Amino acid sequence: MSLNDLPENCLWLIFGNSCSLEELIQLAQVCSKWSNLISMRLEKVKYLVRVRPLDHFDYTKIWVKKPTTVARYNLRELLPNLRILTIPCLGPRDQNKIRALVNCNSNIKGLVGLKIDDLLDLKNVEMVTMDNAMFDYKHKFQPDQLKQIRFFSTGTRMRKLHKYVQYFPNLKRLNFNCCERIGYYGPQLSNLKILESYLYGWDGDLDEFYLLDFCPSLESAFIKIAVPYERVDSSIKNYNLRDLVIEISRDEQLNWRFVRALLSKFLIYIILRLEALVL
Template structure:
């Protein structure tokens, strides 16, 4: 029996095990029958994802060995790529007619004829990941998720003047190599924005007090903004006040001095991760900032980059007392927090009728079994608009670019 005499069902099983673009393209060129079957296989693909990780200097593709070890990462509606060979853009849009998210790294973008691809596929696209600025966005009139490295003037141009993109449609915005000051200069309101991620790793001028538009529907915020300034005041907590319905935040701190508005509390925030990237922490400043979130339920303090371990047991004990709704408290990579703090919280629970779950370096391994719904898996795209599941236990560089809401 020759292979082409196999029934179509067998081919569907074989092709269903393929989720690398190179393999699918090569098989589609074998004969007209295979081309038709590959088209059926790819009709329901929703996500085209670069088999890469993002580093400060750009993209670095996984090796074949790494790909083999990660072959079970993606289900049938994902296809990933490593190819650097030229690909016909219109053909690619025919291959994936129902694509929802396109992850276009710079190298792939140049080889694939991405403008032609997007211009043919834009009707189904809801999310796009671009490493640099391009007029490609003028083809996208239904985008809800956008990951970019653009200057603010270009965003204004594309949203208001140069294209069909509508700012009120954008629900998730992922900026890298950007600052809050630059975001404040964007003259669009993003009234329906639900998740905002801003990062700048190389450092720039420190942000000042935020004076941009309020974000009334923002639910998730991720800030990872470094500065070349040795000492500066961090205004991220002031920015949170401009997001009145914010529920979850992941803040990477590069300063131990925080600007806090004494007269205001934020009652919506329930989930907070603070990742310390400074030599020391002013624990009095920290308490002053956290007391402004009386309804905080889940708090994680990650001291991975803390060289001066001055976060101690007594500071943990103070935080438990000033946060009346806390139920999950995690302190990672901190030698100054010991079993003494755990014993105190256990006794505090008994005395005050609380049920705070506390994890630190000595019992951190238990959190996976106690909270199996919280993921630590690296994903560029995660399913479910759920901060606790997809962000709470991860390091800042592991956070997903997009959170795709589950379909009802």
């Protein structure tokens, strides 16, 4: 029995186990039967990533090994239901391929790796991973357009964070690294559900959980801190928070008084990632 004699459902499982776009394109060239099955496989793809997915059976993700693949093939036809795109590093000659995929494409809702010099039509985008130096974001996005933001550059300025919050008041998810030794003094992030932050520039004079007090609807938070400071304002409660992960970046000590204060502030399941817990 040859491979092509297998039932279509068996072939589908074989093709589904491949998460490489290049491999699937090559397999689709074997025969029309394989091409039709792989087309069905690619119709399920919603995420185009540059890192090999850990779960090969997640049909919604496809991995691109070479950036030139994006320029070589018409991904708008190959991946008709693509929603999230990781922007590859391409030369100026191939940038038109990215524009053809993104511009005027109402299906694309998220971009990873957005840079200040990317000449893209972003009117349909709701989720971005972008450079925090994108000072002209008001020219690239409409007010209240973005729902999720991740700043991939290190050293997000806390003093500028309030400007993004004011311009995008309906943010649902925020991920950033902060290197400034100042607190947040901006408007409330009233609709924020998920917060992920690394406060590596803060010192013992600042409350690392102060920002959470500006997020009344917060449901999940990951806070990574360089120096733990055990002051918590227990007078402000947030009972919407369901899980909180705290990671200490070096060998520091926490005590149970600090943990009890957090429990009184948030009725949640807390995970502490640290090497030493002082009882």
